[in-house]
Amino acid sequence: MTSDWISPAERLKALPPYVFARLDELKARARLQGIDLIDLGMGNPDGSAPQPVISAAIAALQNPANHGYPPFEGTASFRRAITSWYKRRYGVELDSDREVLPLLGSKEGLTHLALAYINPGDLVLVPSPAYPPHFRGPLIAGAKVHFLILKPENNWLIELSSIPDAVAEAAKILYFNYPSNPTGATAPREFFQEIVAFARRYQILLVHDLCYAELAFDGYQPTSLLEIDGAKEIGVEFHTMSKTYNMAGWRVGFVVGNPQVIQGLRTLKTNLDYGIFAAVQSAAQTALQLPDDYLHSVQERYRQRRNFLVEGLAKLGWNIPKPKAAMYLWLPCPPGQSSTDFALDVLQKTGIVVTPGNAFGPGGEGYVRVSLIADCDRLSEALRRLQAAGIRYQPLPTLVAKEST
Numbered sequence: 001m002t003s004d005w006i007s008p009a010e011r012l013k014a015l016p017p018y019v020f021a022r023l024d025e026l027k028a029r030a031r032l033q034g035i036d037l038i039d040l041g042m043g044n045p046d047g048s049a050p051q052p053v054i055s056a057a058i059a060a061l062q063n064p065a066n067h068g069y070p071p072f073e074g075t076a077s078f079r080r081a082i083t084s085w086y087k088r089r090y091g092v093e094l095d096s097d098r099e100v101l102p103l104l105g106s107k108e109g110l111t112h113l114a115l116a117y118i119n120p121g122d123l124v125l126v127p128s129p130a131y132p133p134h135f136r137g138p139l140i141a142g143a144k145v146h147f148l149i150l151k152p153e154n155n156w157l158i159e160l161s162s163i164p165d166a167v168a169e170a171a172k173i174l175y176f177n178y179p180s181n182p183t184g185a186t187a188p189r190e191f192f193q194e195i196v197a198f199a200r201r202y203q204i205l206l207v208h209d210l211c212y213a214e215l216a217f218d219g220y221q222p223t224s225l226l227e228i229d230g231a232k233e234i235g236v237e238f239h240t241m242s243k244t245y246n247m248a249g250w251r252v253g254f255v256v257g258n259p260q261v262i263q264g265l266r267t268l269k270t271n272l273d274y275g276i277f278a279a280v281q282s283a284a285q286t287a288l289q290l291p292d293d294y295l296h297s298v299q300e301r302y303r304q305r306r307n308f309l310v311e312g313l314a315k316l317g318w319n320i321p322k323p324k325a326a327m328y329l330w331l332p333c334p335p336g337q338s339s340t341d342f343a344l345d346v347l348q349k350t351g352i353v354v355t356p357g358n359a360f361g362p363g364g365e366g367y368v369r370v371s372l373i374a375d376c377d378r379l380s381e382a383l384r385r386l387q388a389a390g391i392r393y394q395p396l397p398t399l400v401a402k403e404s405t
């Protein structure tokens with residue numbers, strides 16, 4: 001029974017429809033039928049947090065002082081672990097009181113930042129495809145979202161020069177994310193210099209999501225926004241413990257950068273939550289202090305999966321470059337199939353779950369995202385099923401392509 005006077009606020013109605021409905025329904029049905037699903041849909045790392053992190057959490061649980069409300073602004077020791085990590089990783093000095101704020105996962109902070117800084121009608125620039133909270137947060141806050149459509153021929157980099165002057169003048173915030181979810185694209189340091197200059201020229205608040213700071217391969221080291229001169233005057237950077245440390249369920253991340261922006265977010269959050277369980281902060285602090293050997297083992301795990309799947313998919317017609325970072329492959333759909341149709345087709349014929357690209361905004365249409373969250377044995381089974389079902393990528397013959405233009 002539904003009552004029409006119980007109507008959600010306009011801010012909920014502003015959200016685009018949920019594209020996973022049909023996929024979820026088919027997944028649930030397949031599970032009931034006992035089909036062995038290979039779920040490469042979500043960016044949810046397999047495996048547990050590292051043992052020293054678990055031990056730190058258990059030790060912290062034994063201390064009654066950790067069982068009360070934690071400090072709003074995060075524990076001083078976790079904040080200091082964050083500034084030490086920044087210094088060690090990027091050579092960047094941060095004030096652990098004013099320029100750092102622990103979060104209940106970065107999604108929470110990315111979305112609340114929008115509520116803290118966006119008035120209804122404000123213009124926000126968001127690349128597309130993008131991690132959905134980068135545009136759903138602003139939409140909830142009532143923003144007018146201007147999508148910057150990314151293109152493969154530009155290596156999925158934002159083309160700053162193609163943003164009309166009037167749009168740049170009106171924009172208040174720009175969200176961005178390299179290494180990128182969902183495309184796996186990385187941005188050279190010069191791009192970071194350009195985007196900082198752009199944001200300073202037009203007085204735009206830059207929000208960089210560096211979720212994949214450590215998941216990089218083949219010697220590539222992702223750039224931090226804060227390594228760029230002047231970035232702290234106009235920007236903040238978000239991090240998460242979810243991916244590198246297999247801590248997605250623990251809900252812990254942090255934001256660093258411009259103290260004024262961080263103060264606004266902190267003020268909003270003191271009205272919404274009570275911070276992060278102190279035992280979780282103790283565990284996160286331990287994670288940031290792990291020796292680099294741990295990182296190397298994680299990188300090696302994803303690098304092997306990436307190589308295995310890229311090489312296997314090449315035999316099925318997908319010739320895609322090996323992404324230098326993150327944990328995804330971004331595959332074009334066979335010509336003529338929308339991202340939803342293709343994802344449903346793959347699920348029905350093979351029991352493999354992939355994410356339709358349109359979940360990441362209009363710029364994701366025509367692609368699906370495959371997460372590298374299963375070991376090579378499972379990925380090998382996935383390749384076998386695709387082959388058996390006759391699913392492959394066949395570019396349009398040139399003649400047809402000509403006729404269709």
Ligand SMILES: *Cc1c(COP(=O)(O)O)cnc(C)c1O
Pocket residue numbers: 043104105106107108131177181209211239240241242243248252253
């Ligand atoms: C996975 C992911 C996150 C992580 O969010 P948490 O809320 O910290 O778990 C943030 N940004 C991007 C781009 C991601 O892919």
